Each structure stands twice: as C-alpha cells, then as structure tokens.
Amino acid sequence: DVQMTQSPSSLSASVGDRVTITCRASQTINSYLNWYQQKPGKAPKVLIYSASSLQSGVPSRFSGSGSGTDFTLTVSDLQPEDFATYYCQQSYTTPLTFGGGTKVEIK
Amino acid sequence: QLQLQESGPGLVKPSETLSLTCTVSGGSVSSSTYYWSWVRQPPGKGLDWIGTIYHNGGTYYNPSLQSRLTISVDTSKNQFSLKLRSVTAADTAVYYCARRRTETLTDYMDVWGKGTTVTVSS
Numbered sequence: 574d575v576q577m578t579q580s581p582s583s584l585s586a587s588v589g590d591r592v593t594i595t596c597r598a599s600q601t602i603n604s605y606l607n608w609y610q611q612k613p614g615k616a617p618k619v620l621i622y623s624a625s626s627l628q629s630g631v632p633s634r635f636s637g638s639g640s641g642t643d644f645t646l647t648v649s650d651l652q653p654e655d656f657a658t659y660y661c662q663q664s665y666t667t668p669l670t671f672g673g674g675t676k677v678e679i680k
Numbered sequence: 681q682l683q684l685q686e687s688g689p690g691l692v693k694p695s696e697t698l699s700l701t702c703t704v705s706g707g708s709v710s711s712s713t714y715y716w717s718w719v720r721q722p723p724g725k726g727l728d729w730i731g732t733i734y735h736n737g738g739t740y741y742n743p744s745l746q747s748r749l750t751i752s753v754d755t756s757k758n759q760f761s762l763k764l765r766s767v768t769a770a771d772t773a774v775y776y777c778a779r780r781r782t783e784t785l786t787d788y789m790d791v792w793g794k795g796t797t798v799t800v801s802s
Contacts (some may be wrong), residue, residue, distance in 0.1 A: 574743075576725040609727075616776055617727065645711040647758035650788050660727055664787035668742040669717075675801075 575599055576661050580674035585680040592648045594675045596661035601641045608637055608646045611674075612657045620659075621646060640664035651677075682707040682778050684793035692771075692800050700766040702777030704792060709758050710735050713782040717762045717789060718751065720773040728773075732780055733760055767800045773796075 586592050593621055598605065603619035604624040609617035621637035624644055638649045648650045648655055661672040688700035702716070714743060718730035731741040733751045739742040741749050745764065764771060774797050778789040 604785065605787055611788075612726075616795050617789075618789055618792070619788055622788040622790075624710075627787075628790070661728070662788075667732075668738045668744070671727040671729070674726045 574668055575602060575666060577661055577663055577670050577672040579659075579661055579675050581675060582673060583676040583678065585678050586651055587680045588651055588653060590651045590680075592655075592677060593675065594646045594659055594661075595654045596639075596646070596672050598642045598644075598663055598665075602665035604640045604646045604662045605663055606637075606639065607661045607662045607664060608635075609662060610655075610657045617660065633676050639655075641678055648677075653679075682779065682791050684779065684791060684792045686775060686777050688775075688796060688798070689798055692767055692798060693802050694745075694768055695766055695802055698762070698771060698798055698800070700762045700775055700798070701776075702705050702761070703781075704712040704758045704760070704781075707761055707779075708755075709760055710755045713781070713783075715782060715801050716753065717778045717780045718762045719776045719778055719789070721776070721795075722770075722773045730762065730764075736759065769800050772798065773801045786799060 578597045584641045606624045608621040611617045625637045658676045683705045685703045692698045717732040720785040731751045748765045774795040776795045777793045779791040781790045
C-alpha cells in the first residue's frame with residue numbers, strides 16, 4: 574500500500590494567515606493526489622484534485638502543488654470557515670489511501 | 681444536481697453482516713464516466729477507502745476487507761450497496777458513499793453522501 578504522511582497533524586492559525594500543509598507519499602504517485610476538507614459531522618469535500626487543479630466552486634485562496642512524492646496544500650488569507658481538518662489522498666493505485674489528517678484550529 | 685444518500689441499520693451485532701445502500705439521485709449509476717465508492721471513518725479517526733464498483737459491476741476492494749466484503753450495483757433502482765460480513769467493534773464507523781470521477785490523469789471523489797453511523801455492539 575502507498576502510505577501517505579501528512580504534516581503537521583495539527584496547527585493553530587489566525588484569520589488572514591497563510592497556512593501550508595504537506596503530504597508525502599511512500600512511493601511516486603505522479604500527480605494523483607487530492608485534497609479534501611472535512612468539518613465536524615460533515616462529509617469530506619474535495620478542494621484540489623490532480624495535485625493542483627482547483628475544484629469548481631472552491632475559493633481561489635486554496636492551492637495545491639507538487640508531483641512524485643511531495644505535495645503541498647496552501648491556504649492564503651485563512652478565513653473563519655477554513656478551520657477544519659484536511660486530508661490528502663492518493664489515487665495512483667489501489668488501495669486508495671488517505672493521509673492521517675491535519676486539523677487547522679483557531680489561534 | 682447529483683445527490684447520494686446512505687441508508688441501513690445503525691446498529692449491528694458482532695459477527696453479523698453490515699448492509700448499507702447508497703441511493704443515487706440526479707444522475708445515473710449506469711454512467712460509464714463515474715465509479716462508485718465506499719469510505720469509512722472510525723470515531724475520532726481518519727478516512728479509510730473500502731472499495732469501488734464500476735457501472736458494469738467490476739469491483740476493487742481494500743485488501744484489508746476483501747475477504748468479508750461485497751459491493752454490488754442495482755441499476756434498476758439506481759443504487760449501489762455494501763455488505764460487510766462477520767463484523768466486530770473495529771467496524772464501528774461513519775460510512776460514506778461517494779462518486780469517483782476518473783478521467784485522463786484525474787481520479788478523485790467529487791460527490792459524497794452525508795454519511796451514516798454504524799455501531800457494532802451486542
């Protein structure tokens with residue numbers, strides 16, 4: 574299985590901050606990397622697919638980059654509604670696997 | 681607008697079979713463009729992919745569950761289903777169904793159900 578390692582596992586930030594979350598795959602996954610946001614009691618919502626493509630309807634303050642094994646999700650100008658848990662997920666090979674999550678909390 | 685809705689018992693006894701159905705509305709489960717997946721989330725933990733079924737009935741299962749798992753599709757009802765046999769407390773989770781969108785160099789779950797909580801307990 575491809576192991577997905579996210580860091581940090583949690584972070585505290587303020588409204589207006591720029592936040593960066595990293596995700597590392599245990600083997601190359603090309604650009605088959607997706608980012609999801611999950612709020613408490615809600616289903617995950619895709620933000621970024623194929624490493625850097627913004628899903629329709631997602632604010633442009635979210636961006637993704639990377640290829641191969643190292644990937645980044647950046648949220649510029651953090652907004653109150655962005656406080657949530659973020660997961661990366663590889664779709665290069667089955668079983669599909671997720672990172673452990675990064676909880677973004679209000680400082 | 682495509683919507684997915686999970687349904688099934690919220691409580692299952694240990695060693696019994698967990699059965700869930702996902703009803704697709706606003707779209708067709710027969711579409712060759714999309715695949716249909718199950719994902720679960722144990723309490724307080726992260727997301728785990730369970731498996732995927734294609735419109736033609738082809739399946740991919742998580743090897744960790746494969747021996748206990750069956751995913752099927754009913755095109756006449758526009759539904760797909762999950763059966764997990766011989767459950768234990770470790771199968772307690774929120775279960776989500778999701779549409780998996782696959783195109784050239786693209787593969788992600790773009791529409792999700794709201795999730796249903798399943799507790800395994802006697």
